[in-house]
């Protein structure tokens with residue numbers, strides 16, 4: 001308990017042995033050995049260009065969204081990191097450390113940037129699992145908000161099963177439009193991070209289609225979202 005108390009008062013987590021593993025646009029992610037258990041602390045930092053009151057409101061909203069969505073997924077059998085501790089004052093979430101790598105790293109390691117000719121059964125399986133899990137998330141009327149290959153981990157201990165992370169931009173919606181935009185964000189992330197990987201995204205979509213009776217309306221909507229996206233790219 002003493003480490004937890006220490007953590008509450010401390011502004012610099014590296015002083016209690018935490019290791020900074022990633023710094024995103026809004027948060028720093030640390031790894032900490034907590035009583036022999038590896039864990040992750042995600043700390044949202046102050047954005048000085050925002051008005052302090054607005055910044056604090058946005059930060060709190062993202063933390064609350066993240067913990068609500070993690071809990072909702074966990075309760076409904078979608079693998080996400082287990083939540084351990086939340087500190088609203090210091091805008092920190094402490095969660096289970098998932099031993100594994102991101103889908104992005106896995107694809108880099110296994111495809112050597114040649115996504116057309118290096119589709120192993122394992123890669124196809126992972127893509128199909130992503131489609132199935134995104135569909136499950138959407139069936140809970142939850143929109144992830146930032147689906148990328150960096151925000152899906154592969155858990156080593158369960159033979160590379162998928163674990164979804166980073167729910168800070170998630171929200172609740174029943175609309176096919178919002179679910180289609182979520183898929184579109186993932187499609188764009190695939191295209192920009194893994195060029196010529198269209199066939200992999202098609203596997204994801206096929207599996208999404210196969211996973212729920214609600215899928216057809218979302219997939220139909222995706223065509224409209226893509227069209228809008230292309231127009232935006234062409235005409236600004």
Ligand SMILES: Nc1ncnc2c1ncn2[C@@H]1O[C@H](COP(=O)(O)OP(=O)(O)OP(=O)(O)O)[C@@H](O)[C@H]1O
Pocket residue numbers: 021022023024025026027028029040042081095096097098099102150151153165166167168
């Ligand atoms: N529970 C976890 N277990 C293991 N690694 C994690 C975990 N959570 C996050 N990470 C690692 O930290 C990185 C950043 O985490 P996350 O995406 O949640 O933060 P972020 O600051 O919102 O990132 P970004 O702004 O880049 O989207 C992940 O890509 C992953 O490598």
